[in-house]
Amino acid sequence: MDHQLDQHTAVKETLPTVFGYLGIGIAFGVVGRASGFSPWLVLFMSLFIYAGSAQFITVSLLVSHSPIISIVLATFLVNARMILLSLTIAPYFKQASLAKNIFLGTLLTDESFALGMNKLNFTQGRLNFPWFNTVNLLAYATWNIATLIGALIGNYIADPQQLGLDFAIIAMFIGLLYLQVSADRSLALSLQLLMIGLTLALSYFGAVFIPSNLLIIVVTIVGCSCGVFIKHRFYPGQTTSH
Amino acid sequence: MSSFEYTLITIIGCGLITWLSRVLPFILLKKMTLSPAVREFLSFVPIVIMSALWFSNLFTQDLGHLPQLNLENCLASVPTLISAIISKNLLVIVTVGIVSLALIRLI
Numbered sequence: 001m002d003h004q005l006d007q008h009t010a011v012k013e014t015l016p017t018v019f020g021y022l023g024i025g026i027a028f029g030v031v032g033r034a035s036g037f038s039p040w041l042v043l044f045m046s047l048f049i050y051a052g053s054a055q056f057i058t059v060s061l062l063v064s065h066s067p068i069i070s071i072v073l074a075t076f077l078v079n080a081r082m083i084l085l086s087l088t089i090a091p092y093f094k095q096a097s098l099a100k101n102i103f104l105g106t107l108l109t110d111e112s113f114a115l116g117m118n119k120l121n122f123t124q125g126r127l128n129f130p131w132f133n134t135v136n137l138l139a140y141a142t143w144n145i146a147t148l149i150g151a152l153i154g155n156y157i158a159d160p161q162q163l164g165l166d167f168a169i170i171a172m173f174i175g176l177l178y179l180q181v182s183a184d185r186s187l188a189l190s191l192q193l194l195m196i197g198l199t200l201a202l203s204y205f206g207a208v209f210i211p212s213n214l215l216i217i218v219v220t221i222v223g224c225s226c227g228v229f230i231k232h233r234f235y236p237g238q239t240t241s242h
Numbered sequence: 243m244s245s246f247e248y249t250l251i252t253i254i255g256c257g258l259i260t261w262l263s264r265v266l267p268f269i270l271l272k273k274m275t276l277s278p279a280v281r282e283f284l285s286f287v288p289i290v291i292m293s294a295l296w297f298s299n300l301f302t303q304d305l306g307h308l309p310q311l312n313l314e315n316c317l318a319s320v321p322t323l324i325s326a327i328i329s330k331n332l333l334v335i336v337t338v339g340i341v342s343l344a345l346i347r348l349i
Contacts, residue, residue, distance in 0.1 A: 027336050041249065048257040057295060058256050062249055072255040078291050079260050080284050086267035098269070105265035170299045170315060171322045171339025177292040178326035178335075192289055199293035207301055207309040215303075219294045220287065227286035228279070 003123050010134035013115060021111070021142040024172075028055055029150020031168045035063045039151035046147035050140065052109065053176050054078040074217055085113040092120075092127040100129050107136035191227075191235055198230075199223050318343040 002009065025046070032042030037059070049055050054075050061071040086105055093101050112135045116127055181192050202219045210218050243251075300316050301309035318339060325338035 024332050027333060037249070041253075045253055048253055049260055051256070051260045053292075054256075054260065057291075058252070060295070062252060065248075068248070068252050068255060071252050072259050074291075075256040076259045076263060077287055079263055080287055082260070082263045083267055084281060084284060086264050090268045093268075101268040102265050105268035106261060108264050167315065167318055167322075167339045167343035168336050170296060170319070171336045172332065173292050173295045174319060174322045174339065175326045175332045175335035177289065177296060178323065179330065179332070180288050180292060182330070186285060187289075195286060195289050196293045199290050200297050203294055203297040204301060204309060207298070207303045208307065209305065211305070215298055216291065216294045219298075220291045223290035223294070224283050224286040227290065228282050231282070 005128045005131040007134045010131045014135045014138045018142050022146045025143045025146025026150035029147040030154045033151050033154025035059050042151040043148050046144050051079050096129045112136050
């Protein structure tokens with residue numbers, strides 16, 4: 001990374017993250033196909049929802065025929081962190097027009113956010129529209145091309161049940177959860193492990209009386225509320241860290 | 243409502259809500275900010291929801307009773323988790339998971 005904020009530099013600095021998008025994008029395409037959707041519908045999900053891991057949740061809830069409102073709410077909850085990323089990065093584009101701000105927000109991702117925050121260390125705290133927009137556009141293009149590749153490969157996989165492909169979504173969440181825990185510095189490791197154990201207990205005992213299509217949302221809202229309480233009660237030093 | 247309509251309406255709903263959560267802060271930032279309490283609540287969402295999506299697949303629900311263990315998914319989770327710790331690579335993790343469940347079903 002350097003102090004340059006032109007499009008050429010943006011392309012150079014985004015390329016390493018492209019491989020990350022490729023892997024998870026192809027995986028999403030395969031999972032979408034294995035879940036019984038046409039390649040074009042799978043591509044439409046990536047083009048229109050563009051929510052990374054949240055799209056795996058959308059697909060798994062569609063397959064289980066959950067109520068539309070609970071799928072939309074679950075997708076929103078998984079992606080609610082985008083509000084925080086957006087709030088954090090938006091001030092750097094105050095000089096840009098409202099239309100440009102809306103366009104940057106539309107294609108904002110975890111990865112472009114992370115690159116942007118990293119870039120600030122090299123530019124005396126400046127970002128501009130051409131640089132950030134190029135990062136966003138490359139990510140969007142890669143995500144959708146990868147999805148299409150995965151969806152087309154999925155066409156040639158005859159019996160997904162026998163191949164264990166239905167486990168792809170679960171394996172993805174195990175991977176995303178592990179990567180989240182190992183990368184997240186905002187919560188203490190012991191608190192994160194405690195939250196995972198608490199979620200296991202809530203999922204197990206909640207299943208006794210909460211219908212399956214509401215279970216995840218109820219567990220998430222109850223779990224996060226417990227998390228706030230536990231953090232204030234037992235991790236007083238962390239209450240203002242973000 | 244047909245299955246295609248159900249899917250399409252859901253995708254449009256998910257797309258709009260995701261778009262709003264990305265774009266509204268850019269628009270509203272000067273007028274309001276989230277309270278620290280809300281930010282703190284949201285900071286737990288990724289870890290809790292990803293855990294919940296994993297764990298809910300380890301049980302077979304039986305309303306009114308404690309759920310049954312889904313042994314296939316429980317067993318396949320073990321090599322998947324180990325591959326996550328070793329590789330830290332999503333494509334590797336998913337491949338190991340798929341192969342693990344396929345082998346378990348074969349046996």
